Amino acid sequence: MVMQFPKLGSRRAIIDRRAISDRIAALAQEHRGDQIKLRGLIVKELKDALDAGRDDVARRLSQKPTRGREAVTAFAFLIDQILRLLYDATTHHLYPAGNRSTGERIVLIAVGGYGRGEMAPHSDVDIGFITPWKPTGWTEQVIESMLYSLWDLGLKVGHSSRSIDETMRMAKADLTVRTALLEARYIWGDRALYEETAARFDSEIMQGTARAFVTEKLEEREERHKRMGDSRYVVEPNVKEGKGGLRDLHTLFWIGKYVNRVKSVAELVDVGLLTESELRQFQKAEDFLWAVRCHLHMITGRAEDRLTFDLQLETATRMHFIGRAGRSGVERFMRYYFLNAKTVGDLTAVFLAHLDDQMAERGRRYIPSFFRRPKKLDGFVLDRGRLALPNDQFFQDDPVRLLEIFALADKHGLAIHPSAMRAASRDASLITAKIRRDPRANAAFMEVLTSPRDPETVLRWMNESTVFGRFVPDFRRVVAQMQFDMYHHYTVDEHTIRAVGLLARIEKGELNQDHPLAADLMGKLLSRRVLYVAVLLHDIAKGRGGDHSILGAEVADHLCPRLGLTPAETETVSWLVRHHLLMSATAFKRDLADYKTILDFVDVVQSPERLRLLLCLTVVDIRAVGPGVWNSWKRQLLGDLYEAAEELLRLGHKQKGRSERVTNKQQALRQAMGMSDAEFAKLSKRLPQSYWIAEPEDILIHNAQHILEAGDSPLSIAAQYYPQRGATLVTVYAADHPGLFYRIAGAIHLAGGNIIDARIHTTRDGVAIDNFLVQDPLGGAFHSPDQLTRIRKAIEDSLANRHRMITKLEARPLPRTRAEAFRIEPNVLIDNKASNRFTVIEVNARDRPALLFSLANALFQSKVTVHSAHVATYGERAVDTFYVTDLLAGKIESKARLQTLERRLLEAAGGEVAELERV
Structure with missing residues (x-):
């Protein structure tokens, strides 16, 4: 008999089967006739052995922490010995059978991964009991007793009990059963029965079915x-x-x-x-x-x-x-x-x-493909529809071909033969500085990168063959590099390649519904290849210990001329990489109704073409982060910023664009509401200019209806689904007073909501009209009438001071265990230059439930007035920005007051609700 686990050393340190067997025999002699007690003692003996064995395997792994194969082999060996001991104890001492009939035979086999001789510490123990025919009373007793004992040992057991005929029938019908039996291994029991089962599996199941098995397994793999x-x-x-x-x-x-x-x-x-x-x-x-x-x-x-x-x-x-x-x-x-x-x-x-x-049959691939046959292949050949090499030295004779094969594959829509991919991986080291400077190599690379077909797929092949990293050494540094945060779903190289693929899809018009503005702008670009190179390079300096935008711009300055870009194109790529986070940071963290926000943004952008390029780069960068990161809210904010900046950049509109926008919005609202000039003048006089800039036309209509319906009521609350942003729009119309914002924020959290944006306005006669965009904790909107009623009721109760907000919030703990894996030091940035009217406060902190409420409460305690709030989350990191003034509507200038404000916000950002000052 072949010895299992031949490379496993010091077996008896894991488990000494002979010694344990002797102890079980002694127990059986001592407690003969008391079957229940004996089974308990046997289980205890085996449990001690199992625990000791596990400890030994864990010790081995701690000593060699990267040697996993040795650990899983040792675990499988340990379970083997436990099963053998249990089988012997059950059949010899608990249910001994003197003269067994031919039907009273049984074999215990390991199946699945355990059958392969590999077992992780808490994996299921997958076993099978096989009998010649239907089970007899004795075999049923043995199987049942063994299973109960295994469960008492705390093992998770995946088991089956079948005759040989049943086993064959199940294997034919079920791919999972067939795969498990493919790795079946003899553990203990009737050896001849195992040999018969294995022989029948080979002749009845495996013969002539290989093609079907491979097809089913590959389909299963794709689905997984x-x-x-x-x-x-x-x-x-x-x-x-x-x-x-x-x-x-x-x-x-x-x-x-x-x-x-x-x-x-x-x-x-x-x-x-x-x-x-x-x-x-x-x-x-x-x-x-x-x-x-x-x-x-x-x-x-x-x-x-x-x-x-x-x-x-x-x-x-x-x-x-x-x-x-x-x-x-x-x-x-x-x-x-x-x-x-x-x-x-x-x-x-x-x-x-x-x-x-x-x-494959001659001239036909087993795994089918459908490709036309191109005429000119520059020395490469076709092997059953795939691009292949004419000889093994082909790349070595001219290493530029390592780039050309990918350009050809893209141009003709061909797959590359795996043997050619393997040769490319082997010969990628031939790409030296000389090859990187070769105009042919750079032209081939740019053909792939800027392809109107499917650059994502071909770039991924290039990356997997390591040719990409050899040709662009800076890219090699980010291959397989993860970013340890909850925001980024992919490694840096995968994120970059996905972003290029998204850009190509937007350009082809495949994503018009998701990205209408970017799709429109792609057709108007004067610098198409500049954009593709900028997308390639935007994150290329991640993980170097400095600002990856600045370092990446330096990489662009060096690399772009080599790729064949002109000095002007190089300058634009470098600028885009340097500022690739500018548009999202402005749109998501700043008040777009504040004129200085747009002026500061335009001051950096400076040209309409750069604005178009930056918008497209920003869209694909966000979308390529991972599923669910892009949403209609982000699309709206980026669109608002683009339109406001474009208006300023258009010649002749630098001074009057803002007032024209306000006038146009007011006229559109008056027509939509069907109001007379006198009625509309009365309404519009109450609302400040910043309000007209901040809110889109549909919100203006919604707010106007709300104000008119409220009349002289001191409080009016509306909550409705707002599909344009994929969120619930909550509008509060109430007499303005200190603490209004923090009370609304706390109430929304208590109702189960998560505020993603807040636009806070005060009419000229001292009434607040506040618009909140609210989602549930998973990023969906509140839809049901019950949810909308609950959110309105919670705000009413809070503003009427019917309960102690902090106490209620303490009673609603919502742990965020994934975010807690990250340590983020809270950071408060106070800027008096970002706005002409307001002090701008940006708080960076680890995201957690009621964070916005905690910060709003800290602002209330500091006696400041919040005019607008902007909430952005990046995985576990929250960035909340507030535009504030003192109670007299002036900027906060006092150094002592600013220090107190910073301290309070840091405490609120880093602590829990319970640690806030009681109010």
């Missing part, structure tokens, strides 16, 4: 990837099921085993599905991924396979990753994780290519 985010570069990856994870490696082995009957991964080399080098890559990636998964299980004490932000920190520490060269330990750990996930993706591609060649 879609479910997990369809990228191996998501920043909270699933180590087991995600793209580039363990399941992808296991799928390769399953396919290889089914098609070629291999017994181990190493045998995939013998059958030509992997080379020796690829086998080493497979084993290295698998070893690392198993180590990560084991640490996750041990940290959480459960079968946790998702590498969430809080677990990334702990895992990186356990695996001894420390900060170095501007990157924290956790960022270095995650970069290494993504490089291994990339290796898994590369291996999958070449493995499937080998398999395709093996299984």
